[in-house]
Amino acid sequence: MPFDALDARILRLLLDQPRTSVRGYARILGVARGTLQARLERLERDGVITVAGPRVSPAALGHPVLAFVRIEVARGHLDEVGGALADVPEIVEAFSVAGSGGDLLTRVVARDNAHLESVIQRLGRLPGVVRIRTEIALSERVAYRVLPLVEALAVEAGAESRAAAGAETGAEPGRPEAR
Incomplete structure (x- = not known):
């Protein structure tokens, strides 16, 4: 595109x-x-x-605790466990991942730590789950954003269109056209 x-x-x-x-x-x-x-x-x-x-805030809905839960899955059970995650309302995102931290990475919200613990225990009971590691977020340092990426792409697109225009007029990129 x-x-x-x-x-x-x-x-x-x-x-x-x-x-x-x-x-x-x-x-x-x-x-x-x-x-x-x-x-x-x-x-x-x-x-x-x-x-x-709209972008809805789980914290404003009474779920201020945010945790990233990594789930290691037994071989051959990734689709089964991944599908079961959709039935857990506290999971707001889930990704299959590669690397040494597990097979699935989820973003989990909870009312408090006791609620988070019950969600983690529920996840641990899913058939095919081998291990769970949880990291609790203390504060958000950079909110989800794409505007800086769009700005960088705009600069690139502008440079490409200027270079293309220069090629059409015979000017060298980065040098003004001779008059």
């Missing part, structure tokens, strides 16, 4: 002002509504934009 400066501007705007209408975005960006709509549809189709909706 080609990613250009307009895509970067669209993503930056979506991240900065998530509640603006498509018409409002088009006006701010100075593009036709149809152009913006086509770009948004392509970004969704290509999987760049993956979620539409």
Whole structure:
């Protein structure tokens, strides 16, 4: 999927002002509504934009304890255990991982430490679970974000488009065109 400066501007705007209408975005960006709509549809189709909706805080819902639970699974049971994780409401994310820390990495929320312990015990009873290691998060240092990545990609896209424009005019990249 080609990613250009307009895509970067669209993503930056979506991240900065998530509640603006498509018409409002088009006006701010100075593009036709149809152009913006086509770009948004392509970004969704290509999987760049993956979620539409509010980000809900488990802490505000009474689950302030956050833990990362690594689960080691017996050979041949990864799909079974991975599927069972979806039945545990306190698991807000789960990933298959490679490395020395286990086979699954989950993000678990709980009301308090006793509740966390009961969730961990429930996980330990799943058929195929060999070992569990838990790390409790003390504080969030960097909240989930993608804007810095979008900004870096925008710089790259801008540099590539300037280089392409220079190639079309015969100018050397990084040097102004002779007049």
